[in-house]
Amino acid sequence: MLVAPPRAAQDHAARAMEPWAWRDIGGAASSQGQAAALSMQPGWLKKRHLLWFLLVLVLMHLSQLMAKNDDQRGSWTPPIEPPGSVIVTSLSEGSPSQRSASRASDTPQRQATSAPATPAPAAAITATRQQPPQASGSEAALRQAIQQWSQAWSGQNMAPYLGIYASDFEPPKGLSRTNWVKQRTQRITSKKSIRHEIQNLTVQINANLATVRFTQIYQDERLRARDRKTMHWVWRQGQWQITRETTD
Structure with a gap:
């Protein structure tokens, strides 16, 4: 008669076989040398394989994106702009030398914008020319005239000499202006050389009229004379002109 083993002996045998049973289910070699099927793997192992597969896909996708970005950075070329254009990029903004150059180029533009407008020199010259002549001449202008x-007489230059006499000049001895011009031209141009000097000059000015007195020294190749001369001048058309003269 067979007697069943005790309950305690059965539980001990079951516990001793549990590791071998799990290894066969997880795909290890069984007692017959065969591997367990994938469908018979536990759930936690399936989830682990799925996570590894997803991680590999993510890493492959990231590597493709990085390679694409590297290609784009390597093939980038700056845009072609017309001469005189300034291209501002993040690189130029980060460079201290380029930031200082940019500030230096902006400074003249700001100064030009804030600088007050000044009249053009041509406009100033035009405004000066349009001013009316002075009502009366100065003593300095008279002495220069x-x-x-005197220099035109010494140099025998008839045009500037006669040009200083006014159109209403009163020739001496009742001569007409035409005859007086002919006489003065013949006397002055016929001399080989003339020296004319002025000494002890006095000037009196009253508005646009002036009276001049001086000692006149005249000399040519034949004659030397020292006379006292009185001349009357008028300020007309922006210059002093002779209206009358007498010799003592």
């Missing part, structure tokens, strides 16, 4: 008259 006297020196020009």
